[in-house]
Amino acid sequence: MKREHHLSPFLRNPPARLDLASLPTPVERAPWLDAPGAAVYVKRDDQTSRLYGGGKVRKLEWLLANPPYDDRRPIVSVGGIGSHHLVALALHLQAQGRELHAWVFDQVPTRHTLDDLAVLLSTGAKLWAVPTRPALPLAWLAYRTWNRPEQAGVYMPPGGTTGLACLGFVEAGLELAQQVKDGVLPAPQALYVTGGTCGSCCGLALGLALAGLPVRVRVVSALERLYLGTTLLKRTLGQAFAALVRAGLRPELAALGPAGLLARAGVTWSIDHSQVGSGYAVPTAAGEEAVALAASGGLSLETTYTGKCLAALRRDLAAGAVSGPVVFWDTHGANDLRQHIVPGWEARVPMALRRRLIRAGAALPAAT
Ligand SMILES: Cc1ncc(COP(=O)(O)O)c(C=O)c1O
Structure with missing residues (x-):
């Protein structure tokens, strides 16, 4: 049965949406x-x-339900070699018989990162690899040289964050508000969510605002200040809001603009860079401790995003900086993906990347 849009009451023309997710997700x-x-x-x-x-x-x-991503063409996107975005995209495209192309940069080769890389390559995704984020234009150049225009994929921004994509998290905010109404949890005072490209946190803030739930959204950054700051957050809020307006947001809400909509509901946001440590995807002691604690509580976190987010929440709790009901949003898919690793996947690792992994002493995972 088709799932109902939480957004339907707010939009005159809700865009198409695939039912890929089992929602609502539980709150515990x-x-x-x-x-x-x-x-x-x-x-x-x-x-x-x-x-x-x-x-x-x-x-x-x-x-995947809307242009330009809803036809049979490959999609080309970008991320670290262990990017959850690329893995999710690759697996969902594979289920549709479609192909992913990706420009990737090196990350610390943790076990988790290497498992993700193995899954990514096992889906048949094709990679163009560079050692660092600033070198990504080189990957783009190599890609354009290698592929004729008619073979090239349709570009999807990092993290899959576009204005339209944020609607998924606007719905998530409305979903949480419904769970509050249903008595699943009391109205939270604060919500902790990790931030990369900010599609998740911006969508959530707008969804909570549409629902009229005044929450303090704490965005725990996985990225250095250069890559994630107020400018990115405001721009993404604007893009998400524009997608709502394009979909026919009720005129009295559209007239408020993103900042007005949040202010009217009492939704606020702030960014916390305290857990980034030495850089994006570099594990920290506090993050690793949070991952281990979460495992004993039945959660499967990782050290790039959710571990650092939980570390920030734990620090704030210990300092008495947060009180009342508080939500930790677990954005990390807990599925065991090792079943997707196919024998011989290592042969598909681009040569230069393989050399760097060997130099770093990385132990490549085997098919199970
Ligand atoms: C587990 C996890 N949580 C959160 C994020 C960040 O989400 P966003 O890019 O929407 O800020 C990512 C990004 O890849 C992620 O992998």
């Missing part, structure tokens, strides 16, 4: 995280999809 109490005066709830977006979910599938539901 996490007493193992509580601090005096604060009760923690976890939004289990790790359970969005049997194939592979986390937050990514919420965006893909909208992206």
Whole structure:
């Protein structure tokens, strides 16, 4: 049965959407995280999809249902060698018999990162690899040289974040508000979510605002200030809001603009860079500790995004900087992906990347 749009009451022409996710995701109490005066709830977006979910599938539901991504052409996107966005996109495209091309940059080759790389290549995705983020234009150049225009993929921005994709997280905000109405959890005072390209947090903030739920959204950045800051966040909020307006947002809401809509509902946001450590995707001690604690509480986090986000929440709880009901949004798909690794996947690792991985002493995972 087709899932109902939480957005329907707000939009005259809701865009098409695929039903890729099992929603709503559960909200669970996490007493193992509580601090005096604060009760923690976890939004289990790790359970969005049997194939592979986390937050990514919420965006893909909208992206893959609409132009320019809704035909048979390959899609080309960008991320680290262990990018969850690329893995999610590759698996969902593979299920549609379609192909992913990707420009990738090196990340610290943790076990988790290498598993993701193995899954990515096992889907048949084709990679163009460079050692660092600033070198990505070189990957683009190599890609354009290698592929004739008619073979090249349709470009999808990093993290799958477009205005339209954010609607997946606007719906997620409305979904949480419905769960509050249904008594699943009390109205939260604060919500902790990790930020990369900011599609998730911006969509959530707008969804909470549409629902009239005044929440303090704390965006725990996985990226250095150069890559994630107020400018990016405001721009992404604007893009998400513009997508809502294009879809026929009610005129009295459209007239408010993104900042006005948030202000009217009492939704605020702030960015926390304290957990980035030495850089994007470099594990930190606090992040690793948070991942281990979460594992004992039944959550499967990772050290690039969700571990650092939980580390920030734990630090704020310990300092008494957050009180009342608080939500930790778990954006990491918990699926065990090793079943997707095919024998011989290593042969598909681009030569230069393979040399760098060997130099770094990386142990490539085998098919199970
Ligand atoms: C597990 C996880 N959570 C959150 C994010 C960041 O989401 P966004 O790019 O929408 O800020 C990512 C990005 O890849 C991710 O992999």
